[in-house]
Amino acid sequence: MAIEFTLNGKAVSVDVDPDTPLLWVIRDHLKLKGTKFGCGVGMCGACTVHVDGRAQRSCVLPVEMAAGMSVTSIEGLDPEGGHPVQREWIEKAVPQCGYCQAGMIMAVSALLAENPQPTDEDIDMSLTNICRCGTYPRIRAAIHAAAEAMTAEAGQ
Amino acid sequence: MTVSRRNFLCGSAAIGGAILFPITRAGAVSSEAAATQSTEILSWIAINADGSITFRVPQVELGQAVTTTIPQILAEELDADWETIRVEFYDPRQNRPDGTPYSWTTTLGSSSAHYLFQPAHIAAAQVRDMLLSAAATRLNVSKDQLSTDGNAVSAPSGETIGYAELAPEAANLTHPAPESVTFRAAADRRFVGKPVPRLNVPAITTGKLVYGIDVDLPGMRHAAIRQCPVFGGSLGQVDETPLAGLSGNPILLRLKGGFVGYNSPVPEGQDPDLWAAPVKTDDSVVVVADSWWQAKSAVESLEIDWDTTAHADFSTEALRARLSKLAEGDLPVVLERGDTATALSAAPQRLSAKYVFPYMDPAPLEPLNCTVLVEPGRVSLWTGSQYPDDAHRIAAELTGTPPDQVTLHLMNCGGGFGRGLQNDFVHQAVQIAMTMPGVPVKLLWTREECIQHSSYAPFTVARYEGGLDDRGQIESWSLNIASSRSAEQSYGGTSFPYFFPNMRIGYQRDEWATLPFGWMRGVGMTQHVWMNYGFLGELAAASGRDQLDFYRDLLDPRHIPEVLETRDIAVERAARLRAVLDRAAEASGWGAPKPAGTGRGIVVADSAYYPGYASSTKAAVADVTLGEGTVRVDKVAITINAGTIINPDVVHQQLEGAVIFALNNTFLSEITVEGGQVQQSNFGDYPILLIDRIPQIEITILQGEGDPLGVGEDATPITIAAVLNAIADAGGPRIRSLPVKELELI
Ligand code: FES
Ligand code: FES
Numbered sequence: 001m002a003i004e005f006t007l008n009g010k011a012v013s014v015d016v017d018p019d020t021p022l023l024w025v026i027r028d029h030l031k032l033k034g035t036k037f038g039c040g041v042g043m044c045g046a047c048t049v050h051v052d053g054r055a056q057r058s059c060v061l062p063v064e065m066a067a068g069m070s071v072t073s074i075e076g077l078d079p080e081g082g083h084p085v086q087r088e089w090i091e092k093a094v095p096q097c098g099y100c101q102a103g104m105i106m107a108v109s110a111l112l113a114e115n116p117q118p119t120d121e122d123i124d125m126s127l128t129n130i131c132r133c134g135t136y137p138r139i140r141a142a143i144h145a146a147a148e149a150m151t152a153e154a155g156q
Numbered sequence: 157m158t159v160s161r162r163n164f165l166c167g168s169a170a171i172g173g174a175i176l177f178p179i180t181r182a183g184a185v186s187s188e189a190a191a192t193q194s195t196e197i198l199s200w201i202a203i204n205a206d207g208s209i210t211f212r213v214p215q216v217e218l219g220q221a222v223t224t225t226i227p228q229i230l231a232e233e234l235d236a237d238w239e240t241i242r243v244e245f246y247d248p249r250q251n252r253p254d255g256t257p258y259s260w261t262t263t264l265g266s267s268s269a270h271y272l273f274q275p276a277h278i279a280a281a282q283v284r285d286m287l288l289s290a291a292a293t294r295l296n297v298s299k300d301q302l303s304t305d306g307n308a309v310s311a312p313s314g315e316t317i318g319y320a321e322l323a324p325e326a327a328n329l330t331h332p333a334p335e336s337v338t339f340r341a342a343a344d345r346r347f348v349g350k351p352v353p354r355l356n357v358p359a360i361t362t363g364k365l366v367y368g369i370d371v372d373l374p375g376m377r378h379a380a381i382r383q384c385p386v387f388g389g390s391l392g393q394v395d396e397t398p399l400a401g402l403s404g405n406p407i408l409l410r411l412k413g414g415f416v417g418y419n420s421p422v423p424e425g426q427d428p429d430l431w432a433a434p435v436k437t438d439d440s441v442v443v444v445a446d447s448w449w450q451a452k453s454a455v456e457s458l459e460i461d462w463d464t465t466a467h468a469d470f471s472t473e474a475l476r477a478r479l480s481k482l483a484e485g486d487l488p489v490v491l492e493r494g495d496t497a498t499a500l501s502a503a504p505q506r507l508s509a510k511y512v513f514p515y516m517d518p519a520p521l522e523p524l525n526c527t528v529l530v531e532p533g534r535v536s537l538w539t540g541s542q543y544p545d546d547a548h549r550i551a552a553e554l555t556g557t558p559p560d561q562v563t564l565h566l567m568n569c570g571g572g573f574g575r576g577l578q579n580d581f582v583h584q585a586v587q588i589a590m591t592m593p594g595v596p597v598k599l600l601w602t603r604e605e606c607i608q609h610s611s612y613a614p615f616t617v618a619r620y621e622g623g624l625d626d627r628g629q630i631e632s633w634s635l636n637i638a639s640s641r642s643a644e645q646s647y648g649g650t651s652f653p654y655f656f657p658n659m660r661i662g663y664q665r666d667e668w669a670t671l672p673f674g675w676m677r678g679v680g681m682t683q684h685v686w687m688n689y690g691f692l693g694e695l696a697a698a699s700g701r702d703q704l705d706f707y708r709d710l711l712d713p714r715h716i717p718e719v720l721e722t723r724d725i726a727v728e729r730a731a732r733l734r735a736v737l738d739r740a741a742e743a744s745g746w747g748a749p750k751p752a753g754t755g756r757g758i759v760v761a762d763s764a765y766y767p768g769y770a771s772s773t774k775a776a777v778a779d780v781t782l783g784e785g786t787v788r789v790d791k792v793a794i795t796i797n798a799g800t801i802i803n804p805d806v807v808h809q810q811l812e813g814a815v816i817f818a819l820n821n822t823f824l825s826e827i828t829v830e831g832g833q834v835q836q837s838n839f840g841d842y843p844i845l846l847i848d849r850i851p852q853i854e855i856t857i858l859q860g861e862g863d864p865l866g867v868g869e870d871a872t873p874i875t876i877a878a879v880l881n882a883i884a885d886a887g888g889p890r891i892r893s894l895p896v897k898e899l900e901l902i
Contacts, residue, residue, distance in 0.1 A: 017403060017450075024449040028378070033370035034363020036570070038521045039603040043839035046521060074363030086361040093353060093805055096813055097219030098360035099521045099570025105361060124848035130839060132521040132571050133219050134816025135809070136847040 005066045007032070008076025018064035022056075023047045025063045026073055034074035034102045038130065045129030048103035048110075049073045055110035074102035077109060084149040085109045088142040096133035104129050108143055116154070117147050199250045199258065200230060200279040203287075203323040207307060209236050214246040214258035215268050216540055217356070218520070218572035219813075220868050221806040222268050224354040226276055228347040228802055232340055233280035235304040238347070243355060245566035248548040249559065263542040264420055264577055264675060266763070266866025269802055270770060273863050281337040283326075290325035291317050342800070351805035356568070368540040368567035371527040373596040378448035379588050380455045381601060383440040383609045384413070384462050386470075386832035387670040391439035392461030399443070402457070404450025406443045409591060413438040416583040417546050419611065419675060420643075433643040433673040435578045438609070442588055448600055467670045467832040472515065475615055475640060475669050475829070480510060482638035483619035487662030490646045493717065494658035499632035503623025507694055511618045511687035512893040515640070515827035517610040517842060518676045522570025523603055524581040528589035529596040534561040536596075537586065540569025542576035550579055554586045573817070574675035578611040607842050608834040611674020612827055614642040614665075616683045618649070620691040623658075628699030630710075632658035639683075640669035647765040648684025653733055654692070654707075655715045655726070670832065677817050678872035681763055685873035686822075686880055686894075689759045693881045694890060703881060704741050704758055708734060722767035732773045732797070733760045736858065740775035740795035743856050754781045754790075755886025757878040763870060772798035772865035776815075778878035779851075782886045787899040789819060789882075792875055793854040799865040801857060808855050811871045815853050818875035820845050822894060823901040849901055 004013045007030060014029050026035050026049070035058060038046030042060040049058045050072040077083050081090070085108050088094075095101045107129050115122055123143055131139065202210040211227040223243050231238055246258060260271035284304055291309035292299040294317065303310050310316045340346075359365040384391060391410060399406045418432035428434075441460055445451035500506060526539040528551070535557050541547040544566050552559045569576060585599040601609075616639040623632040633656040635649045646663035676682060696706040711734040713727045720726060737760040741747075750756060760775040774796040781788045792815045801807055824843050828835045836842040880891045889898045 016447075020447075020449050024447060027370075028372075028447045028449070031372060032363075033366070033372070036367075036521075037369065037523065037600075038570075039839050041603070041838050041840070044521065044844075077362075079362060081358055081362045089361045090353070090357050093357060093809065095219070095354075095357055095360045096221075096809055097217075097521070097569065097571040098356065098365055099367065101360050102363045127847050130521065130844045130846065132519060132573070132844055134813035134845075134850075136816065136845075136850045137812055137853055138809075139847060140850075 003063050003067050005068060006070040008072055014063065016063060019062045021059050022049070022061045022063045022066050022071065023058035026058065032073050032075050036099055036102055038100065043130070044100070045107055046100050046103040048106040048129065050106060050110055053110070053113065055107045074106060077105065083109060084146040084153070085112065085142070088146040088149065092138045092142040092145065094135050094138040094142050096135055100129060100131045104131065104139060108146070112143070112147055112150060116151055118143065199246060200276060201234065201283050203319050204242070205320055207318055207320045208240040208242055209234070209307060209319070210242045210244055212244050212246045214261045214272065215263050216245070216542055216544060216566055216569050216572070216576070218263060218540070218542065218569045218576070220263070220268065220810065221354050221803065223356055224352060225269060225802045225806060226272060227355070228352055229273060229276040230280040232345055232347045233277050234284050235306070237306040238352070240307055241355070248545045248564050249562070261545055262421055262577070263572060264574070265679065266868040266870060269864035270866060273800070273802070277339060278334045278337070281339055282331050282334065285332045285337045286326040286329045287319055287322050289329055290322040293325070348802050349800070350803070352803055354806070365568055367522055367570055368527070368538060369522055369525045369570070369600060371538040371567065371598060373527065373529065376527070376596040376598060377444050377446060377592070378451045379442050379444045379585070379597050379599040380448060380451035381440050381442045381584065381599060381605060382455050382458070382460065383605060384438040384464070385608065386462065386464035386467050387438060387672065388467045389438065389462050389464035389832070391441065392463050394441055394461070395459045398457045399454055402450065402454050404445035404447055404454070406445040406450060406454040409442040409444065409588060411437070411440045411442060411584055411587055413440070416580050417550060419543065419577045421545070430644050433641065435580055435611070436672060437580045437583055440584065442584070444588065444592070444597060448598070452602060464832055470668070470670050470832045471830050472615065472828045475666070476512065476617065478666060478668065479615065479617035479638040479640070482664055482666060483510065483617045483636040487636045487638065487664040489660060490663045491650045491659060491661040496632050496634050496658040496660035499658035500621055500623045500634060503631055504626055505624040505698060506621065507698055508619070508621040509691055509694060509892055511620070511690060513613070513616040513683045513687070514894060515612040515615050515671055515829070516676055516821060516825040517607050517612055517827055518573035518575040518674065519607065519610070519842065519844065520569070520571030520573055520575050523601045523606050524575070525598060525600040526582045526585035527596060527598040528585045530555055530589045530593050532593065533557065534563070535586070536563045536565065537582070538565040538567055539582055540567040540576060541579055541582060542572045542574070543579055547579045547582040550583050551586050554583070555590060573677040574679070575610060577675050578672070603839070604837045607836050607838065611672045613676035613682065614645070614673050615640040615669060618684070618687045622691065622695045624695060624699055628701060630656045630695055632656060634660045636662040637664070639665050640671060640673070641665060641667060642673045645680035645683070648680040649688070651764055651766070652688045653729060653762070654710045655717060671829065677814065678869040681761070681873040682821060682876070685759070685761050686877040689877035690880055690890065690892065693884060697884070703885070704737070704746055707737060707760065711737070725767045729762070729764065733762065736760055736773045736775050736795055736797055739856070739858060740777055740793065743795055744777040744793050746777070753783070753886060754779065755882040755884070755888065757881030757885055759874050759877040759881065761874050763866060770863070770865055772796055772867060772870055774870050774874060776871065776874035776878035778875065778882040780879060780882040780886055782883070782888050782899070783902065785900060786902045787883055787888065788902050789851040789879055791852040791854065792878065793856070794871045794874070795856040795858065796867065796870070797858040797860045798867050799860040799862045801860065802864055804857055807857055807867050810867045811855050812853050814869060814871035815875045816845060816850060818872040819879070821872065822876045822879055823896050826895050
């Protein structure tokens with residue numbers, strides 16, 4: 001039976017086993033490869049997407065749970081890379097291998113939407129994605145910079 | 157097809173009409189050219205008709221930034237316009253043993269910058285010279301009146317001709333000899349030494365960078381694998397019936413395990429054991445289906461009989477006991493000076509200790525994968541191997557295809573840390589594709605398979621004995637190293653830069669241990685530097701001396717034996733180590749009073765596996781705070797002299813990453829085995845540090861000279877050592893076994 005949801009603003013319909021994780025539907029059926037697979041069990045966050053605006057680990061989310069919802073993957077955050085989080089990721093030269101970074105950026109953009117000025121403690125509590133390359137110091141710096149940029153833009 | 161080699165890095169459209177220099181054309185080197193040309197320069201540069209320049213990078217990109225740093229070197233000597241740079245990976249067919257044009261294509265031992273710096277410089281300068289010659293002929297002026305900039309040659313008259321226009325003529329010229337070309341003076345460099353932003357970062361932040369796992373070909377099928385849970389076991393019965401009811405047209409394959417190759421190039425005529433370890437696969441069961449999720453679900457639903465009896469008694473507990481016993485006995489001696497046994501028994505003060513390093517999995521974040529298409533007479537494969545030439549060889553040999561008909565598309569890779577040097581997954585993927593000619597198939601391992609079938613840093617037990625004289629000077633140093641299967645890594649003991657009047661080092665490996673060996677970031681130094689410094693720290697403490705004073709004194713050349721054959725090298729090395737140690741001490745304010753409950757550790761090291769090996773020199777200073785059963789790492793400061801720096805920001809990134817890798821090694825990483833089977837299966841039981849326990853990291857790059865030296869791995873061994881010495885300094889336990897279990901990292 002077809003499952004329908006919105007991906008990056010476009011209505012999509014897929015005919016897959018309903019328990020197929022959203023991750024594999026996005027990657028292999030809808031062919032958007034920016035969302036990554038790292039563990040498959042919800043531990044690493046490489047597969048983070050937004051579902052109705054909230055960060056979700058798509059490797060453990062059966063696609064049927066996303067039916068009717070609005071899903072945003074890294075490709076939909078801002079295709080030009082203009083989201084403040086993306087801009088600061090470039091500015092602070094965060095990525096090394098880059099494999100975790102789509103998930104990081106999605107997790108951080110969701111965090112900032114909820115908490116526009118996170119403290120270091122807030123970041124420690126809420127950002128539980130793995131970066132094996134160890135880009136964490138730059139991630140932290142980029143989050144603060146993005147928070148500032150977003151607040152400044154909001155104030156304009 | 158959705159992927160092409162050109163698209164991987166820049167997301168740019170394919171460029172038409174690239175004009176390749178004859179030296180750069182795959183498989184088209186004329187015998188005359190080959191005979192007269194230096195072979196190192198082949199294939200680096202293509203000048204494109206649209207005015208852009210394509211640089212080919214002869215290594216995989218794993219995050220070490222080669223797809224930016226190698227272009228920086230090439231752009232420097234070619235006077236290229238950075239905005240027009242395109243980057244591709246090399247094609248291993250241009251790097252066959254009959255002419256190694258790139259010198260070095262394996263990503264191992266932090267060697268890329270060092271090995272590729274000169275060849276890249278020379279190649280780019282040669283190409284520039286040829287473009288100048290072509291322009292000189294056209295304009296009828298002498299070459300030395302011409303200058304280059306922004307992909308063009310300019311004459312004093314003001315006339316300029318673009319490289320693209322000159323390329324066809326330049327391509328027909330004989331290459332100038334490397335000695336005859338001119339290089340930009342170091343002081344005038346515009347790219348090398350500058351924090352040039354990494355080219356692939358915009359693609360990463362928009363999810364557009366294409367990794368091996370992202371390869372998608374028309375009609376592609378997906379493979380999931382289950383390997384024998386016990387290394388060296390064998391496959392018995394598999395009941396195929398559950399597959400019948402499953403979606404995705406699953407088919408079942410059985411793969412026989414066997415020898416794959418070595419995990420590093422072995423120079424001709426050399427003993428492989430000194431350079432590499434054999435790579436093997438185990439028997440496995442594979443399901444191929446329309447999607448990977450279907451293949452994975454199907455393979456996991458199978459009841460499989462494995463015969464594991466031969467190795468079911470293997471456990472890390474038993475291994476620890478065996479290696480401990482070995483280390484207490486007499487091991488084959490790899491280094492002996494003076495009479496250690498006599499000196500030890502006569503020593504007024506004598507210490508002994510045993511240090512243990514567990515198995516560890518490098519665990520890059522991208523699970524292992526390889527896509528293969530076998531067609532009549534040719535093979536294509538897509539993978540992010542760290543040893544691509546061997547992946548290419550494997551595909552050619554397994555399929556019986558002539559090497560020039562095997563195309564390897566090297567892919568960006570989500571981390572390596574040594575795991576990708578073992579091409580076991582490539583070997584499996586080729587075998588799978590051979591059963592379905594004309595159909596591309598992507599093999600992707602689960603995280604569980606990655607952790608349970610990795611190639612592990614070796615389990616190592618080291619037993620030390622040391623004797624101090626009445627004045628607290630070390631008179632004797634005895635070390636026995638017993639490890640699981642490994643490439644020869646006795647350098648972990650012999651390369652320790654300190655000299656004592658009586659020294660003895662024994663080394664032995666235990667083949668009983670079934671887990672395969674692999675290179676992990678820092679290689680043997682990661683196992684040994686912290687142990688060596690740990691025991692040295694114990695001796696320093698016993699003699700009541702400050703760590704820094706103790707090491708400084710030991711680095712005095714008077715300790716280096718006059719009879720040492722490589723004495724000059726040792727003296728020079730000690731001076732280098734001492735200079736970096738002093739700078740690190742100065743930068744960290746060593747000696748300043750410390751609050752109670754805090755501690756500091758300082759160590760200095762290089763990676764000179766043997767005397768004279770070109771290595772960077774670096775020191776780590778760690779600050780820790782102890783609590784009730786807890787430790788917090790407050791700060792790690794790294795000071796490094798790595799010769800010429802190509803890109804300082806990349807050096808910072810690599811060192812930051814290596815420090816954090818070290819904290820994982822120190823506090824979290826441990827693979828254990830029970831009943832022959834790895835106990836860990838995913839990041840729940842093989843955890844990786846998150847952002848909440850990362851110390852402040854400070855990097856100081858010292859002004860260096862000469863060719864660039866390694867940076868990728870080097871902060872790892874010294875960070876482990878400095879943190880553990882800091883814990884002891886704070887009054888905490890002397891840690892002798894990793895990962896630290898005595899204290900919880902907070
Ligand atoms: S792949 Fe989903 S959390 Fe790791
Ligand atoms: S950048 Fe490599 S895993 Fe984060």
